[in-house]
Amino acid sequence: xxxxxxxLCGGPVQRIRRRFVDRILSLLRPIARYRxxxxxxxxxxxxxxxx
Ligand SMILES: [Zn+2]
Numbered sequence: 001x002x003x004x005x006x007x008l009c010g011g012p013v014q015r016i017r018r019r020f021v022d023r024i025l026s027l028l029r030p031i032a033r034y035r036x037x038x039x040x041x042x043x044x045x046x047x048x049x050x051x
Contacts, residue, residue: 004047004050008036008041011036011037012038013035013036013043015034030048031048031049032047032049033045
């Protein structure tokens, strides 16, 4: 099983607490909120949950 990666820099991402909108979205399709662990990048967003 592959861990999620940052879509911007390809670095490792950390799963973070979901927001309210994410719960709504996750009803439509399985997603999880992540944040990039790179200090330069700091990308945060939703990725499809790995199965
Ligand atoms: Zn990144």
